[in-house]
Every structure is written in C-alpha cells, then in structure tokens.
Amino acid sequence: MKLLRLNPLTISRWIAIPLLLMAAGWAMADESKFSGNFLNLQYTPDQQSSQRVLEFWAYHDTLAEDTNSDTLKLRYYQPLQFDQWRATMRLDTSYVSNYGPTLPQHSTGAYSAGNTLLTVWGNHPNIMKYWGGTLGARVVFPFGNNGQWAVGPQIGTVYIPAEGSKSRISDFSPLARYMYGFDTKNNSFDINPNQPALVRNLNLFPTLGINLAPNTQIRFWDENGIILNTGGGGGWFVPLDAMVTHRLNKHFLFAVGASKQVVQSYQVYDWSVYGKVSFNF
Numbered sequence: 001m002k003l004l005r006l007n008p009l010t011i012s013r014w015i016a017i018p019l020l021l022m023a024a025g026w027a028m029a030d031e032s033k034f035s036g037n038f039l040n041l042q043y044t045p046d047q048q049s050s051q052r053v054l055e056f057w058a059y060h061d062t063l064a065e066d067t068n069s070d071t072l073k074l075r076y077y078q079p080l081q082f083d084q085w086r087a088t089m090r091l092d093t094s095y096v097s098n099y100g101p102t103l104p105q106h107s108t109g110a111y112s113a114g115n116t117l118l119t120v121w122g123n124h125p126n127i128m129k130y131w132g133g134t135l136g137a138r139v140v141f142p143f144g145n146n147g148q149w150a151v152g153p154q155i156g157t158v159y160i161p162a163e164g165s166k167s168r169i170s171d172f173s174p175l176a177r178y179m180y181g182f183d184t185k186n187n188s189f190d191i192n193p194n195q196p197a198l199v200r201n202l203n204l205f206p207t208l209g210i211n212l213a214p215n216t217q218i219r220f221w222d223e224n225g226i227i228l229n230t231g232g233g234g235g236w237f238v239p240l241d242a243m244v245t246h247r248l249n250k251h252f253l254f255a256v257g258a259s260k261q262v263v264q265s266y267q268v269y270d271w272s273v274y275g276k277v278s279f280n281f
C-alpha cells in the first residue's frame with residue numbers, strides 16, 4: 001500500500017530510466033552477444049524502412065457492461081533521415097463510436113474524433129553502435145469529447161533469422177513503452193464525471209512473427225500488447241493477440257486479427273477484432 005502513495009512522476013522515472021540504462025548497457029556490450037543463439041535469431045541494425053506506408057484500420061471492441069466501441073483509424077509511416085540519423089515517424093488519427101446500455105446518449109454510427117498519436121523512433125550508427133535497436137517517444141493528442149494528453153519514451157529492437165536459416169520465424173520484435181498522462185481534455189468532473197484516471201502504463205509488445213506461407217504471416221502481440229498499470233489501483237492486462245497478414249504484391253497488404261483478454265486486473269477490453277489494408281509506396 002505504501003507504494004501507491006508515491007508520486008506518479010517518480011514511478012514513471014523508475015520505469016523509463018531502467019529502459020534507457022538497459023539500452024546503454026547493450027550498447028557497451030560486445031556485439032557477438034547479440035548474434036543469434038536464441039532461436040537462431042540475430043538482431044538487424046537496419047530497422048528503418050525507406051518506404052512510406054498508408055494504412056486504413058477498422059476495430060470493434062467489446063468493453064465492460066455490454067458497452068461496445070467501433071473505431072476507424074488512419075495510420076501513416078514516414079521515413080526520416082538527418083545526416084546519419086535514420087528514423088520513422090508514425091501518425092495515427094481516428095474516429096470512434098461508443099455505444100451500449102450504459103451510454104444512452106450514443107448510438108451505433110455516431111462517430112466523433114478520437115485521439116491522435118505521434119510516434120518517432122530511430123537510431124544513429126555512432127550511438128549504441130553495438131546494439132541495433134531504436135529509441136523513440138510517443139505523444140497523445142486528445143480530440144473529441146474526452147481523452148487526455150500523454151507522453152512516453154520507448155525502446156525496441158528487431159531480431160531476424162540468421163542468414164541461411166530455414167526458420168519459420170520471420171522476426172522477434174520486442175518493444176517497451178511507458179505512457180504518462182498529464183492532463184485530461186475535459187478535466188472538470190461536472191462536464192465529464194466518468195473521465196478515466198490519468199494514464200500511468202507500461203506497454204510491452206513481445207511481437208513474434210511466424211511465416212505460414214511465402215506471403216502470409218501470423219503475428220502475435222503486434223497490434224495489442226501487455227499493459228502494466230502503475231497508477232492508482234495497479235493491475236495487469238494480458239491479452240492473447242494474433243493477426244494474420246497477407247501480402248498481395250509489393251505495394252498492398254491486408255490483415256485481420258483478434259485479441260482476447262486472459263488476465264484483466266486492469267480493465268481495457270474483453271474482445272477486440274480488427275483488420276487493415278496497407279499500401280506502401
């Protein structure tokens with residue numbers, strides 16, 4: 001109980017600083033330690049695509065108390081390069097419709113603006129040169145009738161099969177991000193009495209891709225990851241998340257996925273089904 005009375009900013013530092021120290025430790029380590037002994041995988045130093053990607057997403061989430069949420073999302077990836085620094089910028093913007101018996105003011109099809117997310121990650125060949133991962137950050141901009149401002153650092157890397165390997169695994173791409181909410185849009189309880197608490201969440205994505213066919217994969221914990229709530233009340237949200245992707249040609253890819261909570265001491269959703277169409281150019 002004593003831990004819950006600590007300053008949330010202190011908690012966020014406890015989470016973010018070890019992540020950065022872990023990256024620094026990897027950078028100082030010998031490169032051979034990261035060459036494929038685990039599942040015959042080795043890290044890839046070139047994680048930044050040179051192509052732009054535009055994606056159209058649709059989600060249907062089943063929440064608590066028979067409440068449902070439909071989301072339409074536009075996602076865009078833009079490669080960035082400054083001198084030797086290579087990075088990727090990702091922009092997400094969405095429209096959301098929430099409806100159910102506890103939300104009589106909403107009906108299916110009544111969409112309003114959702115959150116907009118800006119994420120940037122990258123690396124420099126002379127920084128952490130013995131570690132091929134990336135450092136980055138995300139900013140959440142609230143729109144519509146509610147939401148909150150939030151920021152958070154992230155760290156990730158990508159491991160791929162060793163050259164010549166016949167492994168079914170396409171990649172192992174772990175990522176960790178800590179999100180810190182600092183202001184709600186409608187922060188008056190008279191205006192928005194049901195506003196959620198400010199976000200204090202560690203997001204973990206143990207993303208694993210498996211090749212089913214030359215152009216088809218199944219990917220686990222790619223779109224929806226594990227959440228540890230470090231704010232008031234604490235708790236874990238652990239889903240089983242799987243998405244099947246199929247590339248039609250060098251420009252088009254489509255995917256369908258589903259996610260079901262298996263541990264939910266911190267409530268997020270019960271079921272989520274989603275799909276996307278992706279165009280790279």
